[in-house]
Amino acid sequence: MAVAKRSVLVLDAAEPEELAEFYARFLGGASRVGSHPDYIEIVESAGVRIVVRRDHGAAPPSWPRPDTSQQAHLHFVVPQDDMDQAEREAIDLGARPLETRDNGGSFDIRRYADPAGHPFVLAALEGHGTA
Numbered sequence: 001m002a003v004a005k006r007s008v009l010v011l012d013a014a015e016p017e018e019l020a021e022f023y024a025r026f027l028g029g030a031s032r033v034g035s036h037p038d039y040i041e042i043v044e045s046a047g048v049r050i051v052v053r054r055d056h057g058a059a060p061p062s063w064p065r066p067d068t069s070q071q072a073h074l075h076f077v078v079p080q081d082d083m084d085q086a087e088r089e090a091i092d093l094g095a096r097p098l099e100t101r102d103n104g105g106s107f108d109i110r111r112y113a114d115p116a117g118h119p120f121v122l123a124a125l126e127g128h129g130t131a
Contacts, residue, residue: 009074012055013116016040020052022093022115050074060117074120083108086122095120 013019020031020040029044038054078086090112091097098111098119109123 006049008049008051010051010053011114011116011118012058013052013118014054014056014058015116016052016054019114019116019118020050022095023050023052026090026093026095058116060113061119074114074118076120076122078122078124080108080124083110083122083124090122 011019016038017031017040020042023029023042024031024044027042027044027048029042029048031040031042033039034041034051040052042048042050042052076086087110094115095112098113109121111119111121113119
């Protein structure tokens with residue numbers, strides 16, 4: 001029998017409070033200091049759990065890089081009808097677009113970097129009212 005487990009995504013950042021605030025506001029959740037003052041937890045009602053860990057030497061990943069594959073990124077699925085609003089929210093909170101090619105159509109995916117440089121995408125399938 002397997003031991004019960006749960007997963008938490010941990011992002012490194014030089015300023016974890018600022019990055020935790022970005023994700024808490026973007027996800028409509030809350031942030032709080034974790035079990036250690038260098039760990040800030042973000043929790044929202046749908047169960048997304050992210051922890052931002054202080055790393056004074058953190059350097060943002062480079063994505064997309066043609067010479068190497070990306071190792072990981074956050075993927076947020078939103079209703080197609082809400083893609084423009086989700087994009088405005090992300091940018092208003094400090095996200096930076098990574099690719100600016102035309103989006104839309106049957107599969108809309110938009111790429112960004114959070115304020116600390118971690119890549120994430122917004123994605124939706126056309127005609128799907130819920131994520």
